[in-house]
Amino acid sequence: MRITKSNLVLIALLTFAAFTQTAQAKIRHFCLYELAEKSDVVFTGKVTTVSEKNAKVVVKDVLFGELAEEKVSVSPVQIRSCIMLHKNFSIDESVLIFGTQESKGRVMVVEAGHGKRSLKPENQLSTLATVKRILEINRLDEDARHKAMLSEVRNSDALMRMEVHRYIVSRIAHSDQRDRYKDELVALIKDPDPQVQRTALQAVQYIRDDDLVPLLAECTQRDDIQIIEAASMALSQHDTPESTKALIALTRHENPKIRIRAAVDLGNGITQPEAIEALTELLDDPDVEVRAMTPRRFVKWFRRGQAGEVIPQLVELLEDENWQIRSNAAHALGEYRTHETIGPLLETLKKCGPEDGNVRWMTLNALYCHCSKGGARERAIVDDQIDLIAGIVTESTPETDYRTSLNAIGILSCSSTEEAKKALKWAAKHHDKKDIRNYAKRCLKDEYNKTIRK
Secondary structure, X not given: OOOOHHHHHHHHHHHHHHHXXXXXXXXXXXXXXXXXXXXXXXXXXXXXXXXXXXXXXEXXXXXXXXXXXXXXXXEOOEEEOOOOEEEOOOOOOEEXXXXXXXXXXXXXXXXXXXXXXXXXXXXXXXXXXXXXXXXXHXXXXXXXXXXXXXXXXXXXXXXXXXXHHHHHHHHHOOOOOHHHHHHHHHHHHOOOOHHHHHHHHHHHHXXXXXXXXXXXHHHOOOOOHHHHXXXXXXXXXXXXXXXXXXXXXXXXXXXXXXXXXXXXXXXXXXOOOHHHHHHHHXXXXXXXXXXXXXXXXXXXXXXXXXXXXXXXXXXHHOOOOOHHHHHHHHHHHOOOOOHHHHHHHHHHHHHOOOOOHHHHHHHHHHHHHHXXXXXXXXXXXXXXXXXXXXXXXXXXXXXXXXXXXXXXXXXXXXXXXXXXXXXXXXXXXXXXXXXXXXXHHHHHHHHHHHHHHO
Protein backbone atom coordinates (compact mmCIF):
# COMPACT_ATOMS: atom_id res chain seq x y z
CA MET A 1 0.00 0.00 0.00
CA ARG A 2 1.27 3.43 -0.90
CA ILE A 3 1.62 5.67 2.16
CA THR A 4 0.33 9.12 1.34
CA LYS A 5 0.55 12.26 3.44
CA SER A 6 -3.15 11.95 4.31
CA ASN A 7 -2.59 8.34 5.42
CA LEU A 8 0.24 9.44 7.66
CA VAL A 9 -1.97 12.07 9.24
CA LEU A 10 -4.73 9.48 9.79
CA ILE A 11 -2.28 7.02 11.36
CA ALA A 12 -0.97 9.74 13.67
CA LEU A 13 -4.49 10.69 14.75
CA LEU A 14 -5.45 7.07 15.42
CA THR A 15 -2.25 6.49 17.39
CA PHE A 16 -2.89 9.61 19.46
CA ALA A 17 -6.50 8.56 20.08
CA ALA A 18 -5.38 5.10 21.21
CA PHE A 19 -2.77 6.61 23.52
CA THR A 20 -5.29 9.06 24.95
CA GLN A 21 -7.82 6.31 25.51
CA THR A 22 -5.25 4.18 27.34
CA ALA A 23 -4.11 7.13 29.46
CA GLN A 24 -7.67 7.92 30.47
CA ALA A 25 -8.55 4.33 31.33
CA LYS A 26 -8.55 4.60 35.09
CA ILE A 27 -9.27 1.25 36.70
CA ARG A 28 -10.66 1.19 40.23
CA HIS A 29 -8.24 -0.16 42.81
CA PHE A 30 -9.54 -2.69 45.33
CA CYS A 31 -7.59 -3.41 48.48
CA LEU A 32 -6.62 -6.99 49.24
CA TYR A 33 -8.80 -7.06 52.34
CA GLU A 34 -11.81 -5.95 50.28
CA LEU A 35 -11.20 -8.73 47.76
CA ALA A 36 -10.67 -11.29 50.53
CA GLU A 37 -14.03 -10.43 52.09
CA LYS A 38 -15.83 -11.27 48.83
CA SER A 39 -13.98 -14.55 48.18
CA ASP A 40 -14.53 -18.16 49.17
CA VAL A 41 -11.32 -19.26 47.49
CA VAL A 42 -7.95 -17.54 47.02
CA PHE A 43 -5.20 -19.24 45.04
CA THR A 44 -2.14 -18.74 42.86
CA GLY A 45 -1.46 -20.32 39.51
CA LYS A 46 -0.22 -20.01 35.95
CA VAL A 47 -2.35 -19.09 32.93
CA THR A 48 -2.17 -21.67 30.11
CA THR A 49 -4.85 -20.46 27.68
CA VAL A 50 -7.02 -17.38 27.25
CA SER A 51 -10.24 -17.14 25.24
CA GLU A 52 -12.84 -14.42 24.89
CA LYS A 53 -14.85 -15.78 27.84
CA ASN A 54 -12.42 -17.46 30.22
CA ALA A 55 -8.84 -18.37 31.05
CA LYS A 56 -7.43 -21.73 32.05
CA VAL A 57 -5.23 -21.60 35.14
CA VAL A 58 -3.06 -24.39 36.55
CA VAL A 59 -3.44 -24.10 40.33
CA LYS A 60 -0.18 -23.83 42.25
CA ASP A 61 -1.14 -22.96 45.83
CA VAL A 62 -4.54 -22.56 47.55
CA LEU A 63 -4.23 -19.83 50.18
CA PHE A 64 -7.83 -19.83 51.35
CA GLY A 65 -10.84 -22.12 50.91
CA GLU A 66 -10.89 -25.50 49.20
CA LEU A 67 -10.10 -26.18 45.57
CA ALA A 68 -9.70 -29.80 44.56
CA GLU A 69 -9.07 -29.28 40.85
CA GLU A 70 -5.52 -28.92 39.53
CA LYS A 71 -6.75 -26.79 36.63
CA VAL A 72 -9.66 -24.34 36.71
CA SER A 73 -11.52 -22.08 34.31
CA VAL A 74 -11.72 -18.49 35.54
CA SER A 75 -13.84 -15.60 34.28
CA PRO A 76 -14.29 -12.80 33.45
CA VAL A 77 -11.08 -12.30 31.52
CA GLN A 78 -11.80 -8.62 30.85
CA ILE A 79 -12.29 -5.74 33.26
CA ARG A 80 -14.07 -2.49 32.58
CA SER A 81 -12.54 0.89 33.14
CA CYS A 82 -14.50 4.12 32.83
CA ILE A 83 -14.36 4.01 29.03
CA MET A 84 -13.65 0.48 27.76
CA LEU A 85 -12.98 -3.21 28.41
CA HIS A 86 -9.39 -4.40 28.94
CA LYS A 87 -8.10 -7.98 28.65
CA ASN A 88 -6.90 -8.96 32.10
CA PHE A 89 -5.09 -12.27 31.46
CA SER A 90 -2.15 -13.36 29.33
CA ILE A 91 -0.68 -16.79 28.60
CA ASP A 92 2.15 -17.94 30.93
CA GLU A 93 1.28 -15.20 33.42
CA SER A 94 1.61 -15.99 37.14
CA VAL A 95 -1.57 -14.85 38.87
CA LEU A 96 -3.22 -14.45 42.24
CA ILE A 97 -6.98 -15.03 42.12
CA PHE A 98 -9.63 -13.92 44.60
CA GLY A 99 -12.77 -15.74 43.56
CA THR A 100 -15.97 -17.60 44.23
CA GLN A 101 -16.55 -21.16 43.07
CA GLU A 102 -19.41 -21.28 40.57
CA SER A 103 -19.26 -25.02 39.91
CA LYS A 104 -16.69 -27.79 39.71
CA GLY A 105 -13.62 -26.42 38.00
CA ARG A 106 -15.13 -22.96 37.44
CA VAL A 107 -14.19 -19.85 39.43
CA MET A 108 -15.67 -16.38 39.12
CA VAL A 109 -13.13 -13.62 39.81
CA VAL A 110 -14.63 -11.26 42.39
CA GLU A 111 -15.48 -7.61 41.77
CA ALA A 112 -16.16 -8.14 38.05
CA GLY A 113 -12.64 -9.39 37.39
CA HIS A 114 -10.71 -6.96 39.60
CA GLY A 115 -9.90 -9.80 42.00
CA LYS A 116 -7.04 -10.95 39.75
CA ARG A 117 -3.50 -9.77 40.46
CA SER A 118 -0.37 -10.43 38.42
CA LEU A 119 2.53 -11.88 40.38
CA LYS A 120 5.95 -10.53 39.40
CA PRO A 121 9.11 -12.50 40.28
CA GLU A 122 10.73 -9.49 41.97
CA ASN A 123 7.98 -9.05 44.58
CA GLN A 124 6.06 -12.33 44.52
CA LEU A 125 7.25 -13.56 47.92
CA SER A 126 6.49 -10.31 49.73
CA THR A 127 3.09 -10.01 48.01
CA LEU A 128 2.07 -13.52 49.03
CA ALA A 129 3.29 -12.93 52.60
CA THR A 130 1.03 -9.86 52.78
CA VAL A 131 -1.91 -11.75 51.27
CA LYS A 132 -1.53 -14.58 53.77
CA ARG A 133 -1.41 -12.12 56.66
CA ILE A 134 -4.51 -10.32 55.34
CA LEU A 135 -6.33 -13.65 55.09
CA GLU A 136 -5.37 -14.48 58.68
CA ILE A 137 -6.61 -11.14 59.95
CA ASN A 138 -9.80 -11.42 57.91
CA ARG A 139 -10.85 -14.49 59.95
CA LEU A 140 -10.86 -12.51 63.22
CA ASP A 141 -13.83 -10.72 64.79
CA GLU A 142 -14.11 -6.99 64.18
CA ASP A 143 -12.33 -5.76 67.29
CA ALA A 144 -9.46 -8.24 66.92
CA ARG A 145 -9.24 -7.40 63.20
CA HIS A 146 -8.98 -3.67 63.93
CA LYS A 147 -6.24 -4.24 66.52
CA ALA A 148 -4.34 -6.58 64.23
CA MET A 149 -4.32 -4.02 61.42
CA LEU A 150 -3.19 -1.30 63.82
CA SER A 151 -0.31 -3.56 64.87
CA GLU A 152 0.84 -3.81 61.24
CA VAL A 153 1.08 -0.07 60.63
CA ARG A 154 4.89 -0.12 60.90
CA ASN A 155 5.31 -3.17 58.66
CA SER A 156 8.36 -2.86 56.42
CA ASP A 157 6.51 -4.11 53.34
CA ALA A 158 5.14 -1.26 51.19
CA LEU A 159 2.07 -3.25 50.07
CA MET A 160 1.12 -4.13 53.64
CA ARG A 161 1.54 -0.53 54.75
CA MET A 162 -0.76 0.62 51.94
CA GLU A 163 -3.38 -1.98 52.95
CA VAL A 164 -3.13 -0.93 56.60
CA HIS A 165 -3.43 2.76 55.73
CA ARG A 166 -6.59 2.21 53.70
CA TYR A 167 -8.06 -0.06 56.36
CA ILE A 168 -7.43 2.32 59.25
CA VAL A 169 -8.71 5.36 57.38
CA SER A 170 -11.76 3.71 55.82
CA ARG A 171 -12.75 1.04 58.34
CA ILE A 172 -11.55 1.96 61.82
CA ALA A 173 -12.13 5.69 61.36
CA HIS A 174 -15.71 5.08 60.21
CA SER A 175 -16.51 2.38 62.76
CA ASP A 176 -19.17 3.12 65.37
CA GLN A 177 -16.59 1.93 67.90
CA ARG A 178 -13.76 4.17 66.65
CA ASP A 179 -13.44 5.98 69.99
CA ARG A 180 -12.16 2.70 71.49
CA TYR A 181 -9.00 3.03 69.42
CA LYS A 182 -8.24 6.65 70.27
CA ASP A 183 -5.26 5.81 72.49
CA GLU A 184 -3.67 3.63 69.80
CA LEU A 185 -4.19 6.35 67.19
CA VAL A 186 -2.76 9.05 69.46
CA ALA A 187 0.33 6.92 69.96
CA LEU A 188 0.67 6.64 66.18
CA ILE A 189 0.38 10.42 65.76
CA LYS A 190 3.45 10.68 67.99
CA ASP A 191 5.35 8.06 65.97
CA PRO A 192 8.59 9.31 64.34
CA ASP A 193 7.51 7.90 60.94
CA PRO A 194 5.66 10.63 58.96
CA GLN A 195 3.67 8.04 57.02
CA VAL A 196 2.38 6.51 60.27
CA GLN A 197 1.54 9.98 61.58
CA ARG A 198 -0.49 10.82 58.44
CA THR A 199 -2.47 7.59 58.70
CA ALA A 200 -3.38 8.26 62.32
CA LEU A 201 -4.24 11.91 61.71
CA GLN A 202 -6.63 10.97 58.92
CA ALA A 203 -8.25 8.40 61.20
CA VAL A 204 -8.84 10.74 64.16
CA GLN A 205 -10.76 13.19 61.98
CA TYR A 206 -13.92 11.39 62.99
CA ILE A 207 -13.18 11.22 66.74
CA ARG A 208 -14.75 14.33 68.23
CA ASP A 209 -12.83 14.49 71.48
CA ASP A 210 -11.67 18.04 72.21
CA ASP A 211 -8.79 16.64 74.26
CA LEU A 212 -7.17 15.89 70.90
CA VAL A 213 -6.98 19.57 69.93
CA PRO A 214 -3.59 20.41 71.59
CA LEU A 215 -1.94 17.45 69.84
CA LEU A 216 -3.53 18.35 66.49
CA ALA A 217 -2.43 21.96 66.89
CA GLU A 218 1.11 20.77 67.59
CA CYS A 219 1.02 18.75 64.36
CA THR A 220 0.33 21.92 62.37
CA GLN A 221 3.85 23.04 63.32
CA ARG A 222 5.49 20.08 61.55
CA ASP A 223 7.50 20.43 58.34
CA ASP A 224 5.63 17.73 56.42
CA ILE A 225 2.93 19.37 54.28
CA GLN A 226 0.70 16.27 54.26
CA ILE A 227 0.83 16.05 58.04
CA ILE A 228 -0.16 19.71 58.34
CA GLU A 229 -3.06 19.21 55.90
CA ALA A 230 -4.29 16.14 57.77
CA ALA A 231 -4.06 17.99 61.08
CA SER A 232 -6.00 20.91 59.63
CA MET A 233 -8.81 18.64 58.44
CA ALA A 234 -8.96 16.98 61.86
CA LEU A 235 -9.07 20.35 63.62
CA SER A 236 -12.12 21.38 61.59
CA GLN A 237 -14.12 18.75 63.48
CA HIS A 238 -13.48 20.56 66.78
CA ASP A 239 -15.37 23.83 66.82
CA THR A 240 -13.55 25.41 69.76
CA PRO A 241 -11.57 28.63 70.26
CA GLU A 242 -8.39 26.54 70.46
CA SER A 243 -8.98 24.64 67.22
CA THR A 244 -10.00 27.86 65.48
CA LYS A 245 -6.83 29.61 66.66
CA ALA A 246 -4.69 26.83 65.18
CA LEU A 247 -6.54 27.00 61.86
CA ILE A 248 -6.28 30.79 61.73
CA ALA A 249 -2.51 30.46 62.20
CA LEU A 250 -2.45 28.18 59.15
CA THR A 251 -4.17 30.84 57.03
CA ARG A 252 -0.90 32.78 57.38
CA HIS A 253 1.35 29.84 56.48
CA GLU A 254 4.00 30.54 53.85
CA ASN A 255 2.72 27.73 51.62
CA PRO A 256 -0.42 28.77 49.69
CA LYS A 257 -1.67 25.16 49.63
CA ILE A 258 -1.75 25.19 53.42
CA ARG A 259 -3.57 28.53 53.44
CA ILE A 260 -6.18 27.04 51.10
CA ARG A 261 -6.54 23.93 53.25
CA ALA A 262 -7.02 26.00 56.41
CA ALA A 263 -9.55 28.26 54.71
CA VAL A 264 -11.58 25.28 53.53
CA ASP A 265 -11.61 23.88 57.06
CA LEU A 266 -12.58 27.21 58.61
CA GLY A 267 -15.45 27.42 56.16
CA ASN A 268 -16.67 23.86 56.64
CA GLY A 269 -17.00 23.22 60.33
CA ILE A 270 -16.08 26.28 62.39
CA THR A 271 -18.61 28.73 63.83
CA GLN A 272 -16.27 30.80 66.02
CA PRO A 273 -16.68 34.47 64.92
CA GLU A 274 -12.94 35.19 64.88
CA ALA A 275 -12.65 32.92 61.82
CA ILE A 276 -14.50 35.49 59.70
CA GLU A 277 -11.71 38.05 59.93
CA ALA A 278 -9.08 35.47 58.96
CA LEU A 279 -11.08 34.41 55.91
CA THR A 280 -11.68 38.04 54.95
CA GLU A 281 -7.93 38.68 54.96
CA LEU A 282 -7.49 35.85 52.43
CA LEU A 283 -9.63 37.75 49.92
CA ASP A 284 -6.55 40.01 49.51
CA ASP A 285 -4.01 37.16 49.53
CA PRO A 286 -1.05 37.63 47.15
CA ASP A 287 -1.68 34.18 45.64
CA VAL A 288 -4.43 34.14 42.99
CA GLU A 289 -5.47 30.58 43.77
CA VAL A 290 -6.02 31.46 47.41
CA ARG A 291 -8.07 34.52 46.42
CA ALA A 292 -10.08 32.43 43.95
CA MET A 293 -11.20 29.77 46.41
CA THR A 294 -11.82 32.02 49.42
CA PRO A 295 -15.26 33.49 48.47
CA ARG A 296 -16.89 30.06 48.61
CA ARG A 297 -15.63 29.57 52.14
CA PHE A 298 -18.28 32.04 53.31
CA VAL A 299 -21.21 29.99 51.98
CA LYS A 300 -21.99 28.16 55.24
CA TRP A 301 -21.53 31.38 57.21
CA PHE A 302 -24.01 33.14 54.92
CA ARG A 303 -26.52 30.32 55.24
CA ARG A 304 -26.41 30.87 59.00
CA GLY A 305 -27.04 34.59 58.44
CA GLN A 306 -23.49 35.48 59.50
CA ALA A 307 -20.51 37.32 57.97
CA GLY A 308 -22.67 39.95 56.26
CA GLU A 309 -19.87 42.47 56.73
CA VAL A 310 -17.87 40.81 53.94
CA ILE A 311 -20.57 41.38 51.29
CA PRO A 312 -19.14 44.72 50.00
CA GLN A 313 -15.74 43.11 49.46
CA LEU A 314 -17.28 40.21 47.54
CA VAL A 315 -19.19 42.67 45.38
CA GLU A 316 -15.85 44.34 44.52
CA LEU A 317 -14.48 40.95 43.46
CA LEU A 318 -17.13 40.78 40.74
CA GLU A 319 -14.85 43.22 38.89
CA ASP A 320 -11.67 41.16 39.35
CA GLU A 321 -9.69 40.31 36.21
CA ASN A 322 -9.57 36.61 37.17
CA TRP A 323 -12.68 34.72 36.01
CA GLN A 324 -12.46 32.16 38.84
CA ILE A 325 -12.51 34.92 41.43
CA ARG A 326 -15.49 36.58 39.72
CA SER A 327 -17.47 33.34 39.42
CA ASN A 328 -16.80 32.24 43.01
CA ALA A 329 -17.71 35.67 44.32
CA ALA A 330 -20.99 35.48 42.41
CA HIS A 331 -21.66 32.01 43.80
CA ALA A 332 -21.14 33.19 47.38
CA LEU A 333 -23.32 36.27 46.89
CA GLY A 334 -26.25 34.03 46.03
CA GLU A 335 -26.17 32.55 49.51
CA TYR A 336 -26.75 35.72 51.53
CA ARG A 337 -30.36 36.89 51.56
CA THR A 338 -30.16 40.61 50.85
CA HIS A 339 -31.53 42.59 47.93
CA GLU A 340 -28.38 44.72 47.90
CA THR A 341 -26.38 42.09 45.98
CA ILE A 342 -28.87 41.66 43.13
CA GLY A 343 -27.98 44.88 41.31
CA PRO A 344 -24.25 44.05 41.17
CA LEU A 345 -25.04 40.52 40.02
CA LEU A 346 -27.21 41.83 37.19
CA GLU A 347 -24.45 44.25 36.15
CA THR A 348 -21.98 41.36 36.11
CA LEU A 349 -24.34 39.39 33.91
CA LYS A 350 -24.52 42.25 31.41
CA LYS A 351 -20.73 42.31 31.10
CA CYS A 352 -20.37 38.58 30.46
CA GLY A 353 -19.13 37.79 26.98
CA PRO A 354 -18.96 34.44 25.15
CA GLU A 355 -15.69 33.68 26.91
CA ASP A 356 -17.24 34.15 30.37
CA GLY A 357 -19.31 30.94 30.44
CA ASN A 358 -18.53 29.99 34.03
CA VAL A 359 -19.03 33.51 35.34
CA ARG A 360 -22.40 33.75 33.57
CA TRP A 361 -23.50 30.36 34.93
CA MET A 362 -22.49 31.19 38.53
CA THR A 363 -24.10 34.63 38.34
CA LEU A 364 -27.37 33.20 37.04
CA ASN A 365 -27.23 30.56 39.75
CA ALA A 366 -26.87 33.28 42.39
CA LEU A 367 -29.79 35.24 40.95
CA TYR A 368 -31.92 32.10 40.87
CA CYS A 369 -31.16 31.53 44.57
CA HIS A 370 -32.39 35.04 45.33
CA CYS A 371 -35.52 34.66 43.21
CA SER A 372 -36.47 31.23 44.54
CA LYS A 373 -35.49 31.68 48.19
CA GLY A 374 -35.81 35.44 48.65
CA GLY A 375 -38.84 37.67 48.95
CA ALA A 376 -40.95 39.87 46.72
CA ARG A 377 -38.41 42.71 46.88
CA GLU A 378 -35.64 40.54 45.41
CA ARG A 379 -37.90 39.22 42.64
CA ALA A 380 -39.06 42.74 41.81
CA ILE A 381 -35.50 43.94 41.23
CA VAL A 382 -34.88 41.04 38.83
CA ASP A 383 -38.25 41.60 37.13
CA ASP A 384 -37.16 45.14 36.26
CA GLN A 385 -34.47 43.59 34.04
CA ILE A 386 -36.18 40.32 33.14
CA ASP A 387 -35.54 41.04 29.46
CA LEU A 388 -31.84 40.38 30.17
CA ILE A 389 -32.66 36.88 31.44
CA ALA A 390 -35.17 36.25 28.68
CA GLY A 391 -32.57 37.21 26.08
CA ILE A 392 -30.11 34.68 27.45
CA VAL A 393 -32.71 31.96 26.82
CA THR A 394 -34.05 33.06 23.45
CA GLU A 395 -30.61 33.88 22.06
CA SER A 396 -29.03 30.60 23.16
CA THR A 397 -27.18 28.45 20.64
CA PRO A 398 -26.14 24.77 20.68
CA GLU A 399 -22.83 25.96 22.17
CA THR A 400 -24.54 27.68 25.14
CA ASP A 401 -23.69 26.05 28.47
CA TYR A 402 -26.54 23.75 29.56
CA ARG A 403 -26.27 25.10 33.13
CA THR A 404 -26.68 28.66 31.89
CA SER A 405 -29.99 27.86 30.19
CA LEU A 406 -31.16 25.83 33.17
CA ASN A 407 -30.62 28.64 35.67
CA ALA A 408 -32.10 31.24 33.31
CA ILE A 409 -35.28 29.15 32.96
CA GLY A 410 -35.40 28.84 36.75
CA ILE A 411 -35.28 32.61 37.14
CA LEU A 412 -38.00 33.10 34.51
CA SER A 413 -40.21 30.60 36.35
CA CYS A 414 -40.09 32.85 39.44
CA SER A 415 -41.32 35.85 37.47
CA SER A 416 -44.95 36.78 36.79
CA THR A 417 -44.08 39.17 33.96
CA GLU A 418 -45.32 38.71 30.42
CA GLU A 419 -41.73 38.84 29.14
CA ALA A 420 -40.85 35.84 31.30
CA LYS A 421 -43.89 33.83 30.15
CA LYS A 422 -43.14 34.63 26.53
CA ALA A 423 -39.52 33.45 26.91
CA LEU A 424 -40.66 30.25 28.66
CA LYS A 425 -43.10 29.50 25.83
CA TRP A 426 -40.34 30.02 23.30
CA ALA A 427 -38.00 27.71 25.23
CA ALA A 428 -40.72 25.04 25.57
CA LYS A 429 -41.02 24.90 21.78
CA HIS A 430 -37.73 25.97 20.26
CA HIS A 431 -34.79 25.43 22.64
CA ASP A 432 -32.27 23.07 21.06
CA LYS A 433 -31.89 20.97 24.24
CA LYS A 434 -34.74 18.59 25.03
CA ASP A 435 -34.24 18.74 28.82
CA ILE A 436 -34.50 22.53 28.75
CA ARG A 437 -37.67 22.33 26.64
CA ASN A 438 -39.20 19.91 29.14
CA TYR A 439 -38.14 22.10 32.08
CA ALA A 440 -39.79 25.13 30.49
CA LYS A 441 -42.97 23.13 29.90
CA ARG A 442 -43.07 22.08 33.56
CA CYS A 443 -42.60 25.69 34.65
CA LEU A 444 -45.48 26.82 32.44
CA LYS A 445 -47.66 23.99 33.75
CA ASP A 446 -46.85 24.89 37.36
CA GLU A 447 -47.76 28.51 36.68
CA TYR A 448 -51.03 27.44 35.08
CA ASN A 449 -51.90 25.25 38.07
CA LYS A 450 -51.19 28.13 40.47
CA THR A 451 -53.55 30.35 38.44
CA ILE A 452 -56.31 27.73 38.51
CA ARG A 453 -56.01 27.30 42.29
CA LYS A 454 -56.38 31.06 42.76
